[in-house]
Amino acid sequence: GRIPVRLYLWTVNEDxxxxxDAPVIDNWDKVSYINRPVEIHKEDGKYFSLNDAVKRLLPEYFPESSFGNEGDASINQSAGEEGENSCDPESSSHTVEIAEIKCVRIQGIEPSLEVPFSWVVNNLMNPEYFLHMCVCLKVSEANALQ
Known part of the structure; x- marks a missing residue:
């Protein structure tokens, strides 16, 4: 099924x-949030991990990891303001990832990115049925300015 996620995104340039050791957040305007549903997919016996979910939620940072299905268009439209910043056709043709996942925190816990996303949903979802995730991405200077 579709899992409603509120993702709080913080991008940094430092490793x-x-x-x-992360840089201090000096302005909360640097933290954006995105409301997007995630569809849990299983492929050829592989489980859908937290890493897969983060990359699916942020196709503008992980274009090669984007899953090509009809749900992606509606996901980008429902993203609101952040959806307008989604990748253009040129950037989606790149095969390299634009960002590196530095940290994911859910309910104050930093789970392994390889944990099955179904476990995260079953154990860390809020009572209002939203999964609130805080994600820190390291992006290059050029990509951070876009």
């Missing part, structure tokens, strides 16, 4: 290994 860090531990969340405690």
């Amino acid at each position: 860090f290994d531990d969340f405690e």
Whole structure:
């Protein structure tokens, strides 16, 4: 089924290994949020991981990981303001990822990106049936300015 997700997105230009070493958020306008549903897909016996879900939620940062189905158009339209910033045809043809996932926190927990997304949904979803995820991405200077 479709899982409603509110994703709080923070992009940084600096590299860090531990969340405690992350740059300080000096302005909350740098944190955007996106409301998008995620469809859980299983392919050839592989499970759908948290990493897969984050990449599906952010196709503008992970174009090669985008899943080609009819649901993507409606997902981008429902994203509101952030949907207008989705990738243009030129950037979607690149085969490299534009960003690196530095940190994902859900309910104060940093789960492994390889954990099955179904486990995340069953155990960390809020009572209002939304999954609230905080994601920090490292992007290059050129991509951060777009």
